[in-house]
Amino acid sequence: MRYSAFQILKQGLTGNKGWQPVWRNPEPKAAYDVIIIGGGGHGLATAYYLAKNHGLSNIAVVERGYLGGGNVGRNTTIVRANYHLNGNSEFYSHSLKLWEGLEQELNYNAMMSQRGVINLCHSDGQYDFFARRANLIRAQGDDAELLDRAGVQKHAPFLNFQNERFPIRGGLLQKRGGTARHDAVAWGFARGADMRGVDLIQNCEVTGIDIEAGRVVGVQTTRGAIKAKKVGMAVAGRSSQVGQMAGLRLPIESHVLQAFVTEGLKPIIPGVVTFGMGHFYISQSDKGGLVFGGDIDMYNSYAARGNMPIMEHVMEAGMAMMPAIGKARVLRGWGGIVDMTMDGSPIIDKTPVDGLFFNGGWNYGGFKATPASGWCYAHLIATGNHSEYATKLLMNRFETGHVLDEEGTGAHPNKH
Numbered sequence: 001m002r003y004s005a006f007q008i009l010k011q012g013l014t015g016n017k018g019w020q021p022v023w024r025n026p027e028p029k030a031a032y033d034v035i036i037i038g039g040g041g042h043g044l045a046t047a048y049y050l051a052k053n054h055g056l057s058n059i060a061v062v063e064r065g066y067l068g069g070g071n072v073g074r075n076t077t078i079v080r081a082n083y084h085l086n087g088n089s090e091f092y093s094h095s096l097k098l099w100e101g102l103e104q105e106l107n108y109n110a111m112m113s114q115r116g117v118i119n120l121c122h123s124d125g126q127y128d129f130f131a132r133r134a135n136l137i138r139a140q141g142d143d144a145e146l147l148d149r150a151g152v153q154k155h156a157p158f159l160n161f162q163n164e165r166f167p168i169r170g171g172l173l174q175k176r177g178g179t180a181r182h183d184a185v186a187w188g189f190a191r192g193a194d195m196r197g198v199d200l201i202q203n204c205e206v207t208g209i210d211i212e213a214g215r216v217v218g219v220q221t222t223r224g225a226i227k228a229k230k231v232g233m234a235v236a237g238r239s240s241q242v243g244q245m246a247g248l249r250l251p252i253e254s255h256v257l258q259a260f261v262t263e264g265l266k267p268i269i270p271g272v273v274t275f276g277m278g279h280f281y282i283s284q285s286d287k288g289g290l291v292f293g294g295d296i297d298m299y300n301s302y303a304a305r306g307n308m309p310i311m312e313h314v315m316e317a318g319m320a321m322m323p324a325i326g327k328a329r330v331l332r333g334w335g336g337i338v339d340m341t342m343d344g345s346p347i348i349d350k351t352p353v354d355g356l357f358f359n360g361g362w363n364y365g366g367f368k369a370t371p372a373s374g375w376c377y378a379h380l381i382a383t384g385n386h387s388e389y390a391t392k393l394l395m396n397r398f399e400t401g402h403v404l405d406e407e408g409t410g411a412h413p414n415k416h
C-alpha cells in the first residue's frame with residue numbers, strides 16, 4: 001500500500017478500516033541466500049539495499065526482540081556529515097545525501113528535519129581547529145560555516161554568553177544537519193524491505209553460527225536452525241557476543257550511553273547544539289521535549305540503563321552551556337548498549353570466515369550512518385567488494401595502525 005494524501009483522505013472517509021499491516025510476520029524458512037542478524041537500523045537498511053540495489057530477495061533479517069527495539073529506537077536522532085578524516089568523510093557525506101531523499105524513496109515519513117547542527121568552541125585553539133575542519137568538510141563537498149561569537153549569539157541567543165569559565169568563542173554550523181525520527185527510520189526500511197520480499201523475523205535470537213570447512217553455512221536460533229549462503233552481523237552493542245559465536249575476537253567494547261528528555265516546552269532550540277567544554281548536546285523534539293545526552297558510562301556493560309555519575313556530568317554540562325535548562329523537568333532517561341571501537345570509527349568488512357560479514361563499531365554515532373551503512377554493507381555482501389564510500393572502514397586498521405581517530409583523542413573508547 002502506497003501512502004499518499006489521497007490515501008489519508010480515502011481512509012479517513014471510510015473509517016480507517018483499509019490500512020494494511022506495515023510488514024508481514026512470516027515463519028522462518030529452512031534456508032536463505034542471505035541472513036542478516038539484527039533488526040536495528042543497519043540490519044534493516046542492509047536488507048532493503050540488498051533487495052533494491054542488488055536484486056536479491058531470498059533474505060531474512062532475524063531479530064532477537066522486536067524491530068527497532070535496540071539503539072535505533074534509543075538514540076537522540078542527530079544526523080550530520082561534519083567528519084573531516086578521509087575514510088569517514090566520504091562515508092557520512094554519502095549518508096547525508098541518502099537521508100535527503102530517503103522519505104520519498106521509502107514512501108515513509110521519517111520526519112527528517114534539516115534544522116542545523118552547531119558545535120561550540122571555547123578557545124582560540126579550538127576555533128583554529130574548527131576553521132581547518134570546516135575547510136576539510138567543504139573540500140569533501142558538504143556544507144560548513146565558521147561562526148564567530150556574534151554569529152553564534154544570533155543563531156542561539158539562549159546559550160550562556162556570560163560564562164567566564166567556558167566563554168563561547170565561536171561555532172561550526174552545518175545547516176544540512178538536523179534530526180530524523182529514529183524509529184520511523186527503522187519502520188520505513190522494514191516496510192521497504194518487506195515489500196521487496198525480505199522476511200523480517202522477530203523474537204528470533206541467533207544463538208550460534210554454523211561454520212563448515214571455514215565457510216558459514218547457517219545460524220542456530222531460538223526458532224530452530226536456518227541455513228544460509230551468506231550471513232551478515234549487524235548487532236551493534238552485541239557485536240562481541242555474536243562475533244564470539246564464530247570464534248571472532250573483535251576490537252570492540254560495549255558501553256552504556258544514556259540520554260534524557262524533558263517535559264514538552266514551546267519551541268526554543270532551532271537545531272542541535274553541542275558543548276565544546278564537556279560532553280553535552282541538545283535538540284528539541286517535535287513534541288517540544290528537550291532531548292539531550294553526553295558521554296558513555298565509563299565501564300563495560302550490557303545493561304540498557306546507566307548510572308548516576310554520568311547523569312550528574314550531563315546535567316552539569318547542560319547548566320554550564322544553557323542555564324535556562326535548569327527550569328525544565330526531566331521526564332525520562334534511558335540507555336542503549338553502544339559498540340565502541342578503539343578509534344571511534346566504524347567497521348564494515350569481511351571476516352576470516354568465508355561468507356560471514358561484519359558491520360559494527362558505531363560508537364555514539366551510528367544513527368546518522370544508517371542509510372550509507374546499509375548501502376555499503378549490501379554492496380559488500382552482494383559483490384564481495386568494498387563500496388567506494390567505505391574503503392577504509394576495515395578491521396585490519398587496528399593491526400596496521402591506520403586508525404581513523406576522528407576526535408584525535410587516542411585509541412581508547414573512554415576518551416574523556
Ligand SMILES: Cc1cc2nc3c(=O)[nH]c(=O)nc-3n(C[C@H](O)[C@H](O)[C@H](O)COP(=O)(O)OP(=O)(O)OC[C@H]3O[C@@H](n4cnc5c(N)ncnc54)[C@H](O)[C@@H]3O)c2cc1C
Pocket residue numbers: 037038039040041042043062063064065066067068069070071072073074075076077078079204205206207234235236237238242257258259293334335336337338362363364365366367368369
Ligand atoms: C542514548 C543514545 C544516543 C544516541 N544518539 C545518536 C545520535 O544522536 N546520532 C547518531 O548518529 N547516533 C546516535 N546513537 C548511536 C546509534 O543509535 C547507534 O550507533 C545505531 O543505532 C546502531 O545501529 P543499529 O541501529 O543497527 O543498532 P540496534 O538498533 O541496536 O540494532 C541491533 C539489533 O541487533 C539485535 N540483536 C543483538 N543480538 C542478537 C542476536 N543474537 N540475534 C538476533 N538479534 C540480535 C538487537 O536486539 C538489536 O535490535 C545513540 C545511541 C544511544 C544509545
